[in-house]
Ligand code: 4AD
């Protein structure tokens with residue numbers, strides 16, 4: 001197969017390529033015919049937002065196939081990189097040869113030149129990566145994934161792979177997908193008295209993981225600093241713009257780190273990721289600023305520079321109670337903060353990202369370390385303007401007696417977590433960690449309002465297409 005030059009490379013060093021003969025391969029974005037027998041074809045290959053203008057002339061030997069070079073078709077163009085007299089680009093390609101890989105019938109091609117709604121594009125998730133917005137979001141997501149590994153690898157963390165199928169419900173919220181090979185339409189042969197798991201694949205209840213944290217703790221208590229980064233699943237029946245049933249989470253876990261250390265790592269992490277996006281996804285960020293969210297560039301600059309506010313849950317509740325904002329959910333100490341409260345704090349009170357720490361014990365899972373007041377736990381939620389919570393983390397309960405008490409209070413059977421308890425019996429040590437939702441992060445750095453646009457194939461209640 002002939003090898004082309006990524007269009008991003010051409011735009012990256014225009015002087016170097018001027019006068020050179022190159023091949024580009026991609027999809028036709030638009031096509032315009034001039035009266036002078038010249039056809040302007042904009043080709044995009046996904047390497048960058050901008051397409052390359054290809055000039056095709058009707059007296060060349062490819063003239064016969066030009067009629068089929070319509071929006072959406074896949075082509076190869078070979079020619080000389082030339083200075084462009086036109087507006088909007090410095091270089092263009094004067095085509096000497098054009099090859100049509102696959103045409104696209106203009107009458108039926110679902111992506112027309114106009115702006116389509118995100119709802120419509122979700123129905124054509126096999127074609128929407130070719131749009132500017134979805135393509136840019138996919139590039140930013142890719143760059144961020146790499147930056148996540150870089151951040152941890154450069155700081156001595158080990159990348160571990162926690163299981164996707166698990167027997168534990170880390171967050172204890174019961175929002176778990178069951179994994180079974182049993183046929184729900186076939187009753188058990190032995191009737192209702194039969195052990196329902198006897199004939200099942202794992203011979204016990206099994207689920208898709210909601211978090212790799214508990215298993216990451218095992219490795220933190222052996223390798224020191226570790227992280228896991230993979231898909232997680234929640235059967236949360238919330239149809240919101242920030243919830244998915246399948247999403248990607250990054251979870252570092254660190255031995256000999258308390259909540260303050262955890263917070264420091266999390267803030268450095270967010271700042272690093274924002275800087276990478278600002279420095280290395282400039283063109284895409286500029287696009288999002290222009291078409292999706294005009295405040296985005298300023299918000300990112302601010303997040304890269306500003307120090308994050310750190311405030312206790314108790315103080316946050318006081319601020320919310322004193323505010324004159326008419327909240328739908330009334331505020332009292334002990335309530336779970338709602339999206340409206342989070343937005344008020346980050347957007348109106350702090351004007352930037354904020355970390356809330358020390359939440360009521362009753363609100364949080366069994367594994368969080370109980371504070372000396374015995375009413376709160378060493379938890380942290382990091383909130384950003386627009387998106388709300390992007391990170392949830394905590395110092396873990398390393399004291400055996402206290403862990404057992406937490407499990408008793410929350411009704412978690414100790415038998416199911418023998419191994420987790422043993423980590424407190426054999427060489428227990430203070431440790432902390434957090435989870436960052438990749439899609440929430442991509443939303444934050446792109447300004448894309450709905451989480452369904454920052455993942456290729458969104459899974460939400462009632463939707464598992466593609
Ligand atoms: O706050 P969460 O539930 O924390 C945990 O799962 C911990 N075990 C993490 C840890 O300490 N290792 O989830 C962490 C983050 C949230 O802050 C949010 O960004 C994201 O995961 N998240 C979701 N993203 C999309 N859709 C959902 N349904 C999400 N639920 C959580």
Ligand code: MG
Pocket residue numbers: 381389391392
């Ligand atoms: Mg949370």
